[in-house]
Each structure stands twice: as C-alpha cells, then as structure tokens.
Amino acid sequence: xxxxxxxxxxxxxxxxxxxxxxxxxxxxxxxxxxxxxxxxxxxxxxxxxxxxxxxxxxxxxxxxxxxxxxxxxxxxxxxxxxxxxxxxxxxxxxxxxxxxxxxxxxxxxxxxxxxxxxxxxxxxxxxxxxxxxxxxxxxxxxxxxxxxxxxxxxxxxxxxxxxxxxxxxxxxxxxxxxxxxxxxxxxxxxxxxxxxxxxxxxxxxxxxxxxxxxxxxxxxxxxxxxxxxxxxxxxxxxxxxxxxxxxxxxxxxxxxxxxxxxxxxxxxxxxxxxxxxxxxxxxxxxxxxxxxxxxxxxxxxxxxxxxxxxxxxxxxxxxxxxxxxxxxxxxxxxxxxxxxx
Amino acid sequence: xxxxxxxxxxxxxxxxxxxxxxxxxxxxxxxxxxxxxxxxxxxxxxxxxxxxxxxxxxxxxxxxxxxxxxxxxxxxxxxxxxxxxxxxxxxxxxxxxxxxxxxxxxxxxxxxxxxxxxxxxxxxxxxxxxxxxxxxxxxxxxxxxxxxxxxxxxxxxxxxxxxxxxxxxxxxxxxxxxxxxxxxxxxxxxxxxxxxxxxxxxxxxxxxxxxxxxxxxxxxxxxxxxxxxxxxxxxxxxxxxxxxxxxxxxxxxxxxxxxxxxxxxxxxxxxxxxxxxxxxxxxxxxxxxxxxxxxxxxxxxxxxxxxxxxxxxxxxxxxxxxxxxxxxxxxxxxxxxxxxxxxxxxxxxxxxxxxxxxxxxxxxxxxxxxxxxx
Numbered sequence: 001x002x003x004x005x006x007x008x009x010x011x012x013x014x015x016x017x018x019x020x021x022x023x024x025x026x027x028x029x030x031x032x033x034x035x036x037x038x039x040x041x042x043x044x045x046x047x048x049x050x051x052x053x054x055x056x057x058x059x060x061x062x063x064x065x066x067x068x069x070x071x072x073x074x075x076x077x078x079x080x081x082x083x084x085x086x087x088x089x090x091x092x093x094x095x096x097x098x099x100x101x102x103x104x105x106x107x108x109x110x111x112x113x114x115x116x117x118x119x120x121x122x123x124x125x126x127x128x129x130x131x132x133x134x135x136x137x138x139x140x141x142x143x144x145x146x147x148x149x150x151x152x153x154x155x156x157x158x159x160x161x162x163x164x165x166x167x168x169x170x171x172x173x174x175x176x177x178x179x180x181x182x183x184x185x186x187x188x189x190x191x192x193x194x195x196x197x198x199x200x201x202x203x204x205x206x207x208x209x210x211x212x213x214x215x216x217x218x219x220x221x222x223x224x225x226x227x228x229x230x231x232x233x234x235x236x237x238x239x240x241x242x243x244x245x246x247x248x249x250x251x252x253x254x255x256x257x258x259x260x261x262x263x264x265x266x267x268x269x270x271x272x273x274x275x276x277x278x279x280x281x282x283x284x285x286x287x288x289x290x291x292x293x294x295x296x297x298x299x300x301x302x303x304x305x306x307x308x309x310x311x312x313x314x315x316x317x318x319x320x321x322x323x324x325x326x327x328x329x330x331x332x333x334x335x336x337x338x339x340x341x
Numbered sequence: 342x343x344x345x346x347x348x349x350x351x352x353x354x355x356x357x358x359x360x361x362x363x364x365x366x367x368x369x370x371x372x373x374x375x376x377x378x379x380x381x382x383x384x385x386x387x388x389x390x391x392x393x394x395x396x397x398x399x400x401x402x403x404x405x406x407x408x409x410x411x412x413x414x415x416x417x418x419x420x421x422x423x424x425x426x427x428x429x430x431x432x433x434x435x436x437x438x439x440x441x442x443x444x445x446x447x448x449x450x451x452x453x454x455x456x457x458x459x460x461x462x463x464x465x466x467x468x469x470x471x472x473x474x475x476x477x478x479x480x481x482x483x484x485x486x487x488x489x490x491x492x493x494x495x496x497x498x499x500x501x502x503x504x505x506x507x508x509x510x511x512x513x514x515x516x517x518x519x520x521x522x523x524x525x526x527x528x529x530x531x532x533x534x535x536x537x538x539x540x541x542x543x544x545x546x547x548x549x550x551x552x553x554x555x556x557x558x559x560x561x562x563x564x565x566x567x568x569x570x571x572x573x574x575x576x577x578x579x580x581x582x583x584x585x586x587x588x589x590x591x592x593x594x595x596x597x598x599x600x601x602x603x604x605x606x607x608x609x610x611x612x613x614x615x616x617x618x619x620x621x622x623x624x625x626x627x628x629x630x631x632x633x634x635x636x637x638x639x640x641x642x643x644x645x646x647x648x649x650x651x652x653x654x655x656x657x658x659x660x661x662x663x664x665x666x667x668x669x670x671x672x673x674x675x676x677x678x679x680x681x682x683x684x685x686x687x688x689x690x691x692x693x694x695x696x697x698x699x700x701x702x703x704x705x706x707x708x709x710x711x712x713x714x715x
Binding site: 261327 | 345349390393
C-alpha cells in the first residue's frame with residue numbers, strides 16, 4: 001500500500017475492482033492469513049471429521065460491533081469483535097475455533113486506522129488460537145456509518161458431557177462473577193462523553209475461554225454467560241426468565257474497582273448495569289462453588305472472581321443492600337442517564 | 342472508597358437507628374406520626390436505595406418534597422424546549438435526566454429521533470465548547486435546576502460574554518426553592534412537622550435563607566448530607582429538637598455547607614440572574630417569586646428572547662396525582678396510575694422519569710416482602 005497515513009477508504013475500496021482487491025490482499029489476507037482463508041473461495045471449507053472428533057455439538061454465535069470510540073484503553077473495535085463473539089461461543093463450554101468477519105467501512109476512514117484494527121484483530125485471534133476463515137467488506141458513503149462497523153460469527157465444538165445452560169439452574173445454586181464489574185462500560189462512558197476522568201480505567205476486553213476451560217472439569221457448573229451489554233443485571237434477568245428461578249446478589253460482595261465506583265458515585269449510576277467485555281457470570285451448585293472460585297482465581301483473567309449471590313425460587317432478581325434490606329433489581333429502561341446534581 | 346464508605350457503615354447505622362427509637366419515645370405523642378419532608382430528590386433516592394424506611398419506626402413518615410428539578414419541570418416548558426430544538430441550525434443541549442421527560446409532543450429523546458440535534462451534556466461548559474466549535478449554529482443550553490446548578494450556568498454565561506460569543510444561548514428554567522416551601526406550608530391541608538433540607542443547594546446559599554421556616558412557620562429544620570448516615574444523623578437531630586421543643590435551623594452537613602454559603606457562587610448569581618414574577622411547577626401550579634431569568638446585563642444570551650417559543654398551556658395528565666405526591670398529600674402508590682400505566686418504561690408523570698422522582702424511587706426500589714428472595 002502507498003502512504004497509509006494520508007490514505008483514506010474510498011467507495012472504490014468496496015466496488016469489487018482493483019482497489020478492493022488490493023485492500024483485501026494487502027491488509028486482510030496479509031494479517032488474517034491461514035490455510036482456509038488463503039483458498040480464497042466464496043466460502044470457508046471446514047473439516048467436518050476433525051470437528052466431530054472434538055464433540056457432538058457445534059456452538060455457533062454472531063455479534064455486531066458498532067462502538068464509539070473505536071480505540072480505547074484496553075482494546076479497540078477489532079479486539080472486541082474477535083473476543084466478543086468468541087466469548088459468546090465459549091459460554092457453552094466450547095473452544096472457539098473459527099470466525100467470519102464482515103466489515104462495513106465509512107468512506108473517509110483513514111487506512112492507517114483500519115490497519116491498526118485489522119492487526120489488533122489478527123493478534124487477538126492468534127493469541128486465542130482462533131482462525132478468521134471468511135470475510136466481507138462493504139464501503140458506505142460518508143455519514144451512512146460511523147467509521148467502521150464489524151460483524152463476526154464464530155464456531156466452536158462443545159466437548160462431550162458438557163450441557164451448560166440456564167435451564168440447568170436450581171434454587172440453592174451459587175452465583176459467581178469472574179472479576180470486577182463495569183470496567184468496559186465506565187471506560188467507554190468516560191471517553192465517549194469526554195468526562196475527562198484521569199486514572200487507570202481500562203476496558204476488560206479479553207478472551208474468556210481460559211476461564212471456561214478451567215471450569216469444565218468441575219462437576220456442578222450449571223450455566224455461564226458473558227456479562228456484556230446491560231451488565232450483570234441483564235444476565236441475571238435472562239437467567240431468571242429461562243430458569244424460572246430467583247437471583248439474589250449481595251451489594252457488599254460485588255467486586256468493583258475504585259475507578260469504576262468513582263464514576264458510578266459521580267454520575268449516580270450502578271456498576272451492575274455497566275457493560276463488561278471480559279467477565280462471565282457462572283451459576284454453580286453449592287458444593288461446586290469453592291472449586292469454581294479457586295479455579296478462576298488461579299488465572300490472570302479471574303484473579304478478582306467472587307461469590308456474589310444465591311439462587312432461590314422467587315423468580316425475581318433482587319439485591320441485598322449493605323444495611324440488610326433487599327430490593328428488586330429492575331432492568332434499566334434505557335441507556336443510563338446521569339443525574340443532574 | 343474514602344469519604345464514602347465511612348458514611349455507609351451498617352454498624353453505625355444500627356446505632357443511630359437505636360438512638361432515633363429512643364429519642365422518638367420522648368417526642369410528644371400528639372406529634373406522631375411525625376411527618377418529615379426531605380426536600381431534595383437526592384435524599385429520596387438515598388432513603389430508598391439503602392432501605393432506610395425499613396429500618397425506621399412506623400411513627401416516622403417521610404413526605405418526598407419538590408426538590409427534584411426534573412420532576413417539577415412543567416410540560417409546557419418542555420414543549421418550548423422541543424420547539425427550540427426543532428429550529429434549523431440549532432444544537433439543543435441538556436442534562437441527561439431531562440431527556441426522557443414527557444411533554445405534550447413526546448420527549449427530547451423523541452425529538453432527537455426525529456432528527457433534531459439534541460445533545461446530552463454534563464456541564465454547561467460542554468455546551469459552551471460546542472458553541473465555539475460550531476460558530477455557524479445556535480447552541481442552546483437548557484439551564485435546569487435549583488441553586489445547586491445555578492452558579493455553573495452563571496459562570497458559563499459570564500465566560501461566553503468574555504469570549505464575545507453570539508451563538509450561545511441559555512433557556513433558563515432555574516427555580517428557587519424557598520418560595521415553593523413557603524407556598525406549600527401556606528396550604529391548609531398539608532401537614533409537615535419538620536424538614537431535612539437539601540445539602541448541595543445549601544452549599545451555595547448557606548443556612549440563613551431558611552430562617553422563615555423557623556420564624557414564620559415554627560418548623561424545625563436540619564440541613565442534611567446525602568449518605569445514609571448523614572440522613573440518619575440529621576433525623577436524630579430533628580427528633581432531639583422535637584423532644585427539647587426547640588425550633589432551629591441546624592446544619593448536619595457542616596463538612597460541606599457553610600452558614601453563609603459560597604460567596605463566589607452567590608456573586609456570580611447576583612450578576613447573571615434576576616427573579617421572575619412567577620414560575621409554573623409541574624403538579625404544584627404557578628408559584629409567585631419562584632422563577633429565575635437572566636438579568637438585563639446578560640439578556641443577549643436569553644434563548645427565550647431569541648427564539649420566542651410560543652407560550653403554551655399543557656395540563657398535567659388526567660387522573661395523575663403528581664401534585665398530591667409532591668405536597669405530601671398522598672404516597673406514589675396511592676395514585677391510580679402508579680405502576681400501570683405509569684411506569685419508568687412509560688412515564689406519564691415526571692415523578693416517574695427522574696431517578697430522583699418519588700414515584701421512580703418507589704418503583705425501582707420496591708422492597709422485597711420478608712420471606713421472598715431470601
């Protein structure tokens with residue numbers, strides 16, 4: 001590519017002509033390089049027999065990434081697009097193996113920015129042992145998209161004997177969170193709204209499969225879920241809806257960094273509603289709780305794992321406050337709005 | 342977290358509750374149940390978030406006062422906001438919690454969805470920066486709030502004047518609390534025995550402006566902080582006044598509030614604002630002397646003069662009891678619309694919109710009956 005610093009994405013990059021081929025060859029193929037992708041067919045061809053030897057069920061998930069800003073402390077939209085979908089696949093117990101990747105680029109995006117995102121995606125995928133095997137690029141006129149949108153879909157194989165899911169949850173189970181709440185959401189809010197809070201706030205964007213792998217041998221794991229948009233609160237509501245059980249968390253037990261607590265105190269928001277990009281909620285049988293916690297805490301992505309509550313039969317999501325009272329925890333009605341004073 | 346956790350210590354809270362119970366026993370029975378108005382929406386929020394009501398004896402009742410600027414924002418005023426936001430080449434800036442307040446033609450969020458340039462800001466200075474960045478557009482800041490937010494608006498307008506900005510305007514919906522408290526106390530059927538007064542507002546105005554509550558209405562008052570222990574301590578101070586038959590303005594929040602307030606803030610406010618003859622409050626109607634406008638010296642920044650939005654009259658929703666809730670005549674749950682159809686998902690009254698509104702607090706912090714969720 002010629003000088004990528006001044007070059008920008010043009011409609012020609014999505015036209016199917018020479019510019020597009022150059023972009024694909026010099027950027028996507030170069031960084032995502034693997035045998036499947038290099039065949040350059042209209043589809044990725046995956047080895048069915050090898051997959052079947054790993055287990056009896058495929059886990060398949062998709063997610064779209066439209067974050068603003070596209071680069072932030074702890075990650076960028078590329079890393080997020082790889083781990084976001086990989087984490088959704090991994091929550092089934094599967095090891096994420098293959099990803100597809102669709103880009104929608106806004107005319108005028110700096111090619112240097114796009115290159116950084118693509119390199120970041122490639123690094124994230126390599127570190128996790130995931131192959132990006134098929135992709136697509138579209139360019140839309142300036143203003144029709146915001147810089148870059150990415151869709152990824154992912155496939156993994158669920159090992160034999162693993163049947164995690166919300167329907168397995170029973171009253172008496174314990175609720176575990178794999179680390180501190182809200183780091184991603186608070187980091188993005190600070191940047192997007194220009195709050196100007198200094199400090200060490202970083203997105204927690206990370207691959208959760210190592211945590212999943214550590215939990216797999218433990219009998220009594222019921223269900224895992226990646227606590228992304230809507231935070232832990234949304235996950236508990238999803239669990240409650242699917243399982244019919246009630247979920248009570250203990251406010252004093254929630255792990256939150258001082259930075260995130262600070263932003264919550266300042267704006268009158270709650271960390272349970274903030275997005276995470278590298279935290280899972282695990283529901284496990286009471287007798288499995290200690291083993292699960294200690295397995296998670298041994299890993300770099302799970303050092304702050306904590307027991308945060310219990311499952312009951314009420315069908316409600318509730319939070320016990322530090323004064324001993326208990327209240328219903330509703331889902332927020334819209335994006336969190338900071339209070340005036 | 343320092344300066345926060347100390348004020349949320351459950352053991353100290355229990356000790357304070359025990360003292361409150363003991364002191365209440367010495368308060369004359371004729372006064373019971375005691376009706377205490379916490380004026381500020383921030384206090385309402387704390388009461389519910391920490392389940393303080395569950396800890397206290399039944400003989401102490403709270404009346405959730407009108408000190409939430411979003412809750413008392415009349416529909417007619419919101420309609421004018423939308424009319425301004427609909428003007429071409431205009432950026433309308435507002436604090437976040439005013440975004441969802443329903444007017445007669447929907448909320449500012451709805452206006453944004455229709456294509457108006459409505460932006461959420463965290464400070465009036467953010468709006469000023471937008472005005473500098475967009476010299477070809479009129480940037481309007483919706484200045485909402487009591488004395489707590491008035492100094493920030495005032496200093497921003499002064500800065501705009503120093504910068505010589507001609508495309509920055511203020512749509513002034515600042516209001517002042519004392520005329521409303523006295524108007525409430527002048528009503529026949531309102532029973533309020535004492536006040537927990539707003540901490541942050543008092544940080545600006547000090548404790549002296551409340552003197553009429555004591556002198557003219559004989560209501561004991563305590564200026565109160567926002568943490569749960571602040572509120573419990575302030576309540577205890579109030580009970581001791583009842584017990585000792587004293588009636589004074591006391592200051593529980595002395596770590597923040599000085600008796601004379603903040604002189605710099607008061608000076609800026611005196612320069613930038615003048616008192617309006619009257620202002621409409623949602624649920625309470627028109628209250629004499631409660632409105633604030635820009636003074637003549639800063640009239641060039643007045644969005645109302647520049648855009649001249651139509652004066653419209655929009656009634657509160659039929660069947661709602663917002664005004665009765667604001668004046669303590671009934672609890673949110675006594676309103677026939679509470680919960681269904683009026684809920685945070687479909688707010689009919691403004692008290693359901695703001696997280697500091699009494700109705701939203703009742704809804705969000707519904708306590709779990711004993712036995713459930715354990």
